[in-house]
Amino acid sequence: MAFYCSHIAKHTIEENENVMIYGPVIMNAEVICYKGDLADVRTAGISQGRQNEKEQAQITYPQIEEFQEITQKGILYSLEKGQVDAVIQDLSKAANVPEYSCGPISKNDYISYVMVVDKDFVGTAEFSEFVETYNRAARKLNDPEYLAGKLGVEEDWLRDKSIRFLTLELP
Secondary structure, eight states: OEEEEHHHHHHHHHHOTTEEEEEEEEESOEEEEESSOGGGOOEEEEETTOHHHHHHHHHHOTTOOEEEEEOGGGHHHHHHTTSSSEEEEEHHHHTTOTTSEEEESOSSOOEEEEEEEETTTTTSHHHHHHHHHHHHHHHHHTSHHHHHHHHTSOGGGGTTOOOEEOOOOOO
8 A cells, every 4th residue: 555646556457456546545735845936936936746746736837837846856856947937746845945935736626646556455354444544634634733843844834834634435
């Protein structure tokens, strides 16, 4: 069992017939981080292969003229050194760099992460226990005060972020 962004999950199940996408688990988890004024952003760095996030940002921020694919390790470096005007990254990573302003990449809901599981595991008692435990955690993380504490940010920092942790249904 693992959590993957949608495009990696699709590739994973194409390569391994023993696994399946069980369901979406996190929505709206990415943000655009920038210095200065968001209206002035013309180039944005994005992690390699994150086509869905790029498409969301293109719609929301039509002033962005270019998206540069950057390795995850180099994405903040490229922003700091001025190689790009903004970067798109996971909310949990953005929480570690409070010196940058951050906003949602889309005005519409979208799936950020899905859960991939071994098909044989789905019907087991252990899987049912996992789903119950996961759902309790998801409900807790949907409380802004609790999530802010886990991310180490003020609750106000989450105000314009629309991240949602989705619960799972048992088969």
